[in-house]
Amino acid sequence: MFYRNWRWLVLSFGGWTLFGVFFALQNYVNAVYFGQDISFWTTLAVWLICGYAWMLLTPLVVFLAERFFIKSGQIRRNLLVHLLAGSAISLFQLAVFIFARQWLLGNSQKTFSFSADFQKLLVGEFHVNLLVYWIVVGIAHLRLINRRYLERMRESARLTLSTSQLETELAHAQLDALKMQLHPHFLFNTLNSISVLMRDDVKAANRMLVRLSELLRAALKSEGSQEVSLRQELEFLRGYLEIEQTRFQDRLTVDFAVEGETLEAQVPNLILQPIVENAIRHGIAPLATAGLIQVRARRENGFVELQITDNGAGLSESKTQTGGGIGLANTQKRLEKLYGEKYKFEMFSPETGGLQIKIKIPFHTNGDGK
Numbered sequence: 194m195f196y197r198n199w200r201w202l203v204l205s206f207g208g209w210t211l212f213g214v215f216f217a218l219q220n221y222v223n224a225v226y227f228g229q230d231i232s233f234w235t236t237l238a239v240w241l242i243c244g245y246a247w248m249l250l251t252p253l254v255v256f257l258a259e260r261f262f263i264k265s266g267q268i269r270r271n272l273l274v275h276l277l278a279g280s281a282i283s284l285f286q287l288a289v290f291i292f293a294r295q296w297l298l299g300n301s302q303k304t305f306s307f308s309a310d311f312q313k314l315l316v317g318e319f320h321v322n323l324l325v326y327w328i329v330v331g332i333a334h335l336r337l338i339n340r341r342y343l344e345r346m347r348e349s350a351r352l353t354l355s356t357s358q359l360e361t362e363l364a365h366a367q368l369d370a371l372k373m374q375l376h377p378h379f380l381f382n383t384l385n386s387i388s389v390l391m392r393d394d395v396k397a398a399n400r401m402l403v404r405l406s407e408l409l410r411a412a413l414k415s416e417g418s419q420e421v422s423l424r425q426e427l428e429f430l431r432g433y434l435e436i437e438q439t440r441f442q443d444r445l446t447v448d449f450a451v452e453g454e455t456l457e458a459q460v461p462n463l464i465l466q467p468i469v470e471n472a473i474r475h476g477i478a479p480l481a482t483a484g485l486i487q488v489r490a491r492r493e494n495g496f497v498e499l500q501i502t503d504n505g506a507g508l509s510e511s512k513t514q515t516g517g518g519i520g521l522a523n524t525q526k527r528l529e530k531l532y533g534e535k536y537k538f539e540m541f542s543p544e545t546g547g548l549q550i551k552i553k554i555p556f557h558t559n560g561d562g563k
Contacts, residue, residue, distance in 0.1 A: 205248050212325075213237065213244030235297050242293040243286060250282055251329060258333035275330060283322035290318070364419065364530040380405075386440045401439045408432045412463070419531065420459040422559065423490060423497070427451065430465045430488070437473055444483050445473070451490040457558045458490075458497040461527055468501050468550055471521060476505020476548055497556045502549040507542040521550075528554065 217233070217240040224231040257278050261271040383405050390398035411429050427449070438445050469486060477484030489500035521540065528536045537553040 205251055209244040209248040209251075210241065212247065213241035216240045216243070239290070239293045239297050243290050246286060246289045247325065247329075250285075254278075254282070254326060254329045255333045255336075258330045259337050262334065262337065275327075279323050279326035279330075282326055283319050286322045286325075287318060360530065364527065382440065383436055390439075397439060401436055404432060404436050404439075408436065418462045421462045422456065423451070423458045423460050424456040426460050426462070426465055427456075427488075427490075429463070430469060433466050434469065434486075441473075441477070441484070444480070445477055446483060446485050448485065448487045450487070452492060455490045455492050455497050455556075458492070458556050459559060459561075460497065460499070460554065461531055464524065464527070464552070465499065465501065467524060468521065472501060472503040472505060472548065476503040476507070479506050480504075492556055493553075495556055496553045499552040499554075500549065502543070502547060504545070504547040507546055507548050508540070528552070 214237065217237040220240065221231060221233045221236045224236075257275065261267075261274045263271045263275070383401065387398045387401050387405075390401060408429070411432065434445075434447050438447070465488070469488070472486055473484075477486065485504045487500070487502040489498075489502075491498050525538050528538055532554055535555050537551070539549075539551040541549060543549050
C-alpha cells in the first residue's frame with residue numbers, strides 16, 4: 194500500500210504541511226489587507242487540518258488513479274470515475290474546512306449555519322479542491338509510469354543477462370559436443386589398435402593404453418574451460434598424435450613449427466584435435482604413401498595464427514565451400530561464439546594438394562582478457 198513506503202509517508206506529510214502553510218498565509222494576508230482581525234496561528238491550524246485531511250485521503254486518490262489509469266480505450270469511463278470521485282472528495286473537503294473554521298475561528302455570538310457556509314464556499318472553493326484532486330491524480334500517474342518504466346528496464350536487463358547466460362551455455366555445449374567427437378571414432382580405433390598390438394607387441398600396446406588414459410584424463414581435467422593456453426592445447430595434441438602415430442607407424446609424420454611467444458596465448462579448448470583428426474581420417478588414412486601433417490603457430494598484428502596442413506586427398510570445392518563437415522562447421526561456430534567477428538577461419542586445398550586450415554584469433558594471455 195501507499196503508506197508502507199516510509200519515504201512516501203514523509204513526502205506526503207511534508208507536501209500537505211506546505212499546502213496548509215501556503216493557504217494559511219494566503220488567507221491571513223488577504224484578511225489583514227481587508228482589515229479583518231484574525232489570528233495567523235489559528236488560521237494555520239484550520240488549513241493544516243484541511244491539509245492533513247488531504248493526506249489521509251491521498252492513498253484513496255492514488256488507488257483510484259492506478260485502478261482507473263487514464264489511457265486509450267478507457268478514457269471516457271476513467272475520466273467519469275475521476276470526475277465523480279474528485280467531486281465527492283472536494284465536497285468532503287469543503288465540509289472539513291467549514292467545521293474546522295467554525296471550531297477554531299467561529300463567533301459564538303453568531304448563529305452557525307452549515308448550509309449557508311457550504312453554499313458560499315461551494316462557489317469559491319469547490320474548483321480549488323477539484324484542482325488539488327487532479328494534481329494528486331497526475332502525480333500518481335507519473336509515479337506509476339515511472340514505476341512501469343523501471344520494471345521494463347529491469348526486465349530488459351534480466352532478459353539481456355539471461356540471453357548472455359544462454360549464449361555462454363550454448364558455447365559450453367558446443368565445446369562439450371566437440372569433446373564428445375573425440376570418443377566414438379578415436380576410442381574405437383585406438384582400442385582396436387591396442388587389441389591388434391597385444392598379439393605382436395605387448396609393450397607397445399601397453400604404452401598406447403597408458404597414453405590413452407593420460408589423454409582422456411587431460412580432456413576431463415580441462416572440462417568446462419572455454420580457453421586454455423596454446424602450450425596446453427599442443428600438449429594434448431601431441432598426446433593424441435602419439436597414439437595415432439602408433440597406429441599408423443611410419444605412415445604418419447608430424448612437423449611442429451610454433452613461435453615461442455605464442456605458447457601462452459589463449460586459444461579455444463580442444464580446437465586443434467578435431468582439425469587434426471579430420472586431416473588424419475579424411476586426408477592421411479586413404480593414402481597408400483606416407484602422410485605429413487604440419488602444425489604452425491605465429492603471432493601477427495595482434496592475432497595468433499594457427500595453421501594445420503596435410504598432404505592428403507584434400508577436399509572437393511563443394512565441401513570446401515560448405516565447411517568440410519560437421520566437426521569443422523562446429524569449430525567455426527565455436528569461434529564465432531567466442532570471438533564474434535574478430536576471428537578468421539580459412540580452408541582451402543593448396544596447389545601441391547592436401548588441405549590447409551588457417552585460424553586467426555585475437556592474441557591474449559590468461560591475464561589480459563580478450
